[in-house]
Amino acid sequence: MTLLNPYFGEFGGMYVPQILMPALYELEKNFIAAKKDINFQKKFLYLLKNYAGRPTPLTLCKNLTQGTKTHIYLKREDLLHGGAHKTNQVLGQAMLAIQMNKKEIIAETGAGQHGVATAIACSLLNLKCRIYMGVKDIERQKPNVFRMKLMGAEVISVKSGSGTLKDACNEALRDWSDSYKNSHYMIGTAAGPHPYPRIVKEFQKIIGEETKKQILKQEKKLPDSIIACVGGGSNAIGIFSDFIDEKVNLIGVEPAGQGISTGKHGAPLNHGSTGIYFGMKSYLMQNKEGQIQKSWSISAGLDFPSVGPEHAWLHSIKRAEYVSITDTEALEAFQILSKKEGIIPALESSHAIAYALKIMNKNPDKSQILIVNLSGRGDKDIFTVSEILKNRKKL
């Protein structure tokens, strides 16, 4: 029996081989204990403040919104140590691993942001670390691979299947089912079997808490909309968390990739169907036979055929709205933010920025406050973008 509800409505659960159940129970038990443990919380907040660099600023984009009545703010998770929001929760999970007396960490990564964050936490807290990464992602995210290795992590290339995040996730789960006695599987997003979606939200909710305080201080009111990109959904659930019970539009942006009609996308919430994969019941990209389909996004971090179960639930009860942005639109937003504000966003976050710009441009005379979770910085993506722009003769 679980101590917490493993479901969000009909979504979630623990769909794993039986052998992993004791490991999930152990994790849940330790997570609940850690939430109540003042010393754990103190140390976690200390690390967030003094190591990771919280709170992150809330930046008003004056140039981007010039000539309109829209205020666009960016929650600057790109300024967190490691360059993305991922650092928040890996510190929490690494502390949980230590509490469980596990000396080894297994992780998987797509864009490499979670991989880098995991390597950071393991280096800081002296844990052995191995990271599974699709062979294609290793190729398109070379700088992050180098960073992981530099910090002492072993990066394991996954050649099976499509050689992307989906296959790295499978491989990490396989490793864990063999090594769970000594290892902790550090899932990087608010997806996977219970209790991971709840753990990741708990350690990421600080994004939403800070944002609320900051916007109330700066604007004296809550925003109209919070906008965040959604792959597995950790940055989105982090910033949504403190606004779920408020009258604020919550907008998640999925990758439409090369266009929804091409089938090359990563938008299961709007264009997938309910199924069971990666330990949970959620929306999935699957064919009519129930085989999991390959997802697609210019951003490796969003290239995942499913989504965290709480997003599936928020979507099903219509509390959050989920939209999609194509690769081309994200690329434009990537360039616009770099040029107008001097901030190079991660390609993931560029999807959220692109949607905020759409809202602004649709109604430039409307007074509105939009907050975009700038979940990561774009240094890792400059090679991908430069290649595309060169091919399009735009550089």
Next chain:
Amino acid sequence: MNRYKKIFQKKTLLKEGCFVPFVIIGDPSLEISIKIIETLIENGADALELGIPFSDPLADGPIIQKSNLRALSKNYGILKCFEVIQILRKKYLNIPIGILLYANIIYNQGIKNFYEKCSKCNLDSVLIADVPIEEYNIFYKYANEFNIDSIFICPPDANENFLSQLALYAKGYIYLLSRPGVTGLDKKRITLSNEFIKKVKKYNTLPLLQGFGIKNAIEVKKSILSGTNGVICGSAIISIIEQNLNNEKEMIKKIKNFSFKLIQSTKCI
């Protein structure tokens, strides 16, 4: 009496263990797959465990994963798999046939619809690799409605709590894991002890089949001597398929020889 009961009773009387081969339906093609299965049956397999191909078989190691992908590359759907089972059933009325698959295949079909199809094929059991006992209720309900045995996996470190739950749910037989991890020909270890098997038997009267890493006659003998009712052997057979993809005759011959050795070793206890 159902087919599992019959075969296990017969084997107990004969003081022999069971040999249950596992292969993926459709690997390397439907036609060859049927030939492989028939070879195994005619060679003396006591029951069959057949895999329904899935894109992301995360409880399986690389050998079985590749087998799944080879089968899927031929674009046959689950209906074709059921057709294969029907062909086998018509020809072999008495052999127990179980399938192993992943939850999404069932969920996608509609759980009730899926078990109804299993029943129409005269299938004996279903094992869902990524559904633990804790999530099984909805599957169990329809499995029972259509008289399909639900097979559960018992890990080598199962505690008493789990074993007593297993006693309530399991039907047909219990799939005993040799070791943690995924399927494959792991050379390192097979950790099942006689004490553990005794402990499982304290809670359960169902027959026990040991799976994961069974690759030679010595391991089969060892398993049966430690108190199991037999073995399930998958990766070792599938690796013969993989190594002989371009030579069907050789593939069938090697599978025949290999399974013969293992089957013989279930008898010399």
